[in-house]
Amino acid sequence: xxxxxxxxxxxxxxxxxxxxxxxxxxxxxxxxxxxxxxxxxxxxxxxxxxxxxxxxxxxxxxxxxxxxxxxxxxxxxxxxxxxxxxxxxxxxxxxxxxxxxxxxxxxxxxxxxx
Amino acid sequence: xxxxxxxxxxxxxxxxxxxxxxxxxxxxxxxxxxxxxxxxxxxxxxxxxxxxxxxxxxxxxxxxxxxxxxxxxxxxxxxxxxxxxxxxxxxxxxxxxxxxxxxxxxxxxxxx
Numbered sequence: 001x002x003x004x005x006x007x008x009x010x011x012x013x014x015x016x017x018x019x020x021x022x023x024x025x026x027x028x029x030x031x032x033x034x035x036x037x038x039x040x041x042x043x044x045x046x047x048x049x050x051x052x053x054x055x056x057x058x059x060x061x062x063x064x065x066x067x068x069x070x071x072x073x074x075x076x077x078x079x080x081x082x083x084x085x086x087x088x089x090x091x092x093x094x095x096x097x098x099x100x101x102x103x104x105x106x107x108x109x110x111x112x113x114x
Numbered sequence: 115x116x117x118x119x120x121x122x123x124x125x126x127x128x129x130x131x132x133x134x135x136x137x138x139x140x141x142x143x144x145x146x147x148x149x150x151x152x153x154x155x156x157x158x159x160x161x162x163x164x165x166x167x168x169x170x171x172x173x174x175x176x177x178x179x180x181x182x183x184x185x186x187x188x189x190x191x192x193x194x195x196x197x198x199x200x201x202x203x204x205x206x207x208x209x210x211x212x213x214x215x216x217x218x219x220x221x222x223x224x225x226x
Contacts, residue, residue, distance in 0.1 A: 004156075034215075042202055043157075043216040058213075090156055102147060103204075103214060105156035 001032065003027065006091050013078070013085070013113050020084035021073035023091035023110045030095065036060060037088040049074055058082045078111060086113045096103075120203055120220045128225050133190040135220040137203030138183075144206045146179055146186050147214065151200045160188075160201075195226040 004025040013019045023032065031050045035043040045058030049068040063082025068074055074093075078085045086109050092103040121136045137146070145164045149157040163170045163179045163186065170177045176189040190197055200221045204214040 006156075033213075040221075042218040045213065045215075048213060088154075092157075102159040102162055103148075103157075105158070107156045108154070110154070 004091060004093055004104055004106035006089075006109050008109060009107065011109055011111045013111060015113060016080045018079050019111065021078065021088055021089055021091075023074045023076065023106060024072055025074075025093045025104075026072060027092035027093060027095075027104060027108075028071070029104070030071070030105070031093060032068070033062070033092040034058075034066065034076045035090045035092065037090060037108075043090060046074070046076065085111055087111060120201070120217045122220060123218065124221045124223075126223045126225065127161045127193055129193060129195055129223075131193055133193050133197070133224070135188045135201050135222070135223055137186045137188070137217055139186075139203075139205045139217075140184065141205075143181075146177075147195065147204045147206070148175075148177060148186075148188050149202045149204060149216075151202065151219070153199075190222075193222075194222050196222045198222060 007022045033048045034046040036046055037043050044060050046064050047058055047066040049055035052068055052071050055066050055068050063066055063079055065077045088108050090108045092104040094101050094103045119138050127133055145162055147162045148160045150160055151157045161172050161177050163177050174191045179186045200219040202216050202219045204216045
């Protein structure tokens with residue numbers, strides 16, 4: 001099956017801990033994205049990457065970090081500097097870098113800080 | 115603020131009725147897309163309309179785009195209970211690479 005997978009589906013974190021959310025795609029897409037969604041709200045862009053070994057901050061990058069060492073993988077680390085990390089995190093990808101087309105989304109990871 | 119804003123924020127209709135959702139945006143766009151999200155799930159792409167198009171159809175979906183008013187509408191005809199979901203518009207702005215900006219969504223409930 002082609003698609004985007006995210007793991008884990010649910011994640012619980014204690015205050016002060018860093019956690020890493022996984023995102024993998026086998027669609028051979030160049031660009032990958034991380035979004036945050038709060039209850040009843042739309043999506044806000046955290047980070048995006050258009051090619052391997054390159055990524056840019058989105059609208060709400062503070063307290064988050066990413067890496068793009070492989071085309072298929074774009075993990076997101078939620079650091080202890082993120083003051084309100086409880087949210088639903090969505091990863092997405094699309095095809096040609098620099099060309100806007102539809103984005104394909106993973107199933108999401110729900111992060112809760114205890 | 116968000117580039118796209120949906121209206122209404124919530125909509126409740128009976129099965130078989132039509133549902134209309136509107137989206138307004140602020141800056142020039144390359145295209146506008148509509149996505150659907152079932153509760154607690156990822157988003158699924160529904161339809162894309164380019165800035166030089168005025169109307170597009172896909173099955174029971176009809177999307178219009180008015181660039182002079184910076185607005186779009188999504189019409190779902192003959193709604194079904196399975197259409198219950200949140201619907202988001204997303205705009206691809208000029209000179210913004212392949213990034214999308216999402217609105218806050220319309221939460222549609224279709225009662226059987």
